[in-house]
Amino acid sequence: MDSTAGTAPPRLTRLTFHGPFSEERAVRMIDRLARTEPRTILDIGCGWGEFLLRTLAATPGATGVGVDLNEEDIARGRALAAARGLDDRVTFHAESGVATTRGPADLVLCFGASHALSDTQPPGHTAAALEALRGLVNPGGRVVLGEGFWERTPTPTELAAMWPDASPDEHPSLAGLVDLAVAAGFRPEWIESAGVDEWEEFESGYRADVEEWLAHHPTHPAAEETRARVDQQRSRWLRGYRGVLGIAYLTLVPVA
Template identity: 65%
Template structure:
C-alpha cells in the first residue's frame, strides 16, 4: 500500500496438487484477503457510502489490484461504470472474476496498463488506494505531492478522490529505518499533518481524514502471508520453498520494523473549484 507494502509485491500462482505435494505450487500472497491493505469491513462500508452519496457516473481506480472498493461503489450506484488499471495480470483476473460473480462485468473494465501519464478520461470518483506510486515515474523518487496533482487532474469538478497513503506516526530513527524495507529513509513519508497539507496545496479540501488501526494493520499483514506460511510449513522441501521462504521472511521482518511507526491515512478529497 505504500513503499513498504510494495516490498510484498503481489503474485498470482495457480495451486496444483499431487500425491507427493511436489507439484503443489505456493498459494498467492494475500489469498483470502478482501482488501489489499489495512482496511476493515466497517471502515470500507463507511467509505463506500461516502463515495456513492454524490451518485458518480464514472469511477477510475488507479493501481486497482482486484478493485474491491471500486466494485462496491459500482454496486451502490446503479448505472455507474468503472475502470480499474494495474500492471498485475493476476490481480486483474481475480477482479474480473469478482465482477462477474456480482453481476457487474458489463459495467467495469480491468485494463493491464501503468498509471503513470495515463490518458484515461477524468472520472467522477477516483480511487488510489495504497498505489500513489502507480501515478509516478518509476525511475524517480516517490513524490506524493506529484501524485496528488495527478489525482486533481483525473477527477471531475464536484467529484471525489479516495487516497490511501502512508505517513509516519512518528519519524523513525536510523536504527528503526534499517529494520524496514531496503533503502528505507525518513523522507519516504511525511506526517499526517504534512500529508493533509499536501492535499490542500494540490487543490483539494479534505472532506474526511481517518487512519488505519493497529487491528486493521495486523489483520492485513498476517492475512497477506497466512496461506503461504501454512504452505511452507507443509512443503519445507519443495523446489520453490527456499525462494518463497526468503520472500515471506523479508516481508514479515519489514512489517515488524515499521509496526507502530508507519500509518495509513484514508483521505476523502473534494476538488476545489
C-alpha cells in the same frame, strides 16, 4: 522429495482488500461516496478491484474502470465482476497509471498506489501523485487517496529493518500529507487512518497462505527461497515499520 513438487503456494486468498482496510471502514466510506452519486469511477492501482466493485454495486448506473499492472489481479477482478453481475459496468486494464488517459471521472480511487501515477521518486512522489489525481477528477467529484505517512519519526534501527533505502523523509507526517493535498488543489472532506487491528489483519493475511503452505511443504523445491522471502517480509514489519508507518485515507474535494 516433496510429493507435491508441482504445487505453488496460493497468493493472497486470505485478503479481501489489498491493504490495512476493514469491512467496517469500507461500509462507512462507500456509503458516504455513494451519496455523491458518481456516474464514473476510476481506480488506479486497483488490484482485484474489491472496493471499486462494491462502490459500483452501491451506485446503480455508474460505470467503472480499474487499472493495475498485475495481470493476475486483473483477472481476479474480472472474475469477481462476472460473479456479481457487474461485468457490463466495469472494465479492467493491465497497464500503467502514469499519464493515464482513462479519466477524468467523478470518483477517483488510489489506495496505496501513488507510485502508479508518477515516476517521481520519494519524497516527491506524493505531491506528484496528488497533482496527477487533480487532473483526473471531474469538477465536484471526489478523490480517495490511501497514502503512507510516518506516525512518528523512525529511528535509524527501524529504518535499517525496513525496505531498502528507507529514509526519514520518504513520507510526511499526517498533517504534512494533508497539507500536500491542499497545496495540490483539494479540500480534505474526510481524514482517517488505519488502526492497529487493520494493520495486523492485513499483514497476517498477506502471508497466511504462504506460511501454511511452507508448514505443509517444507521440502518443496521452492520452499527455501519462499521461506527466506516471507521471513524477510515479516521481519520488515515487526522490526521496522510496525507502529511507525501509517496509512491515511483522505477523501478529497477538488477546489473549483
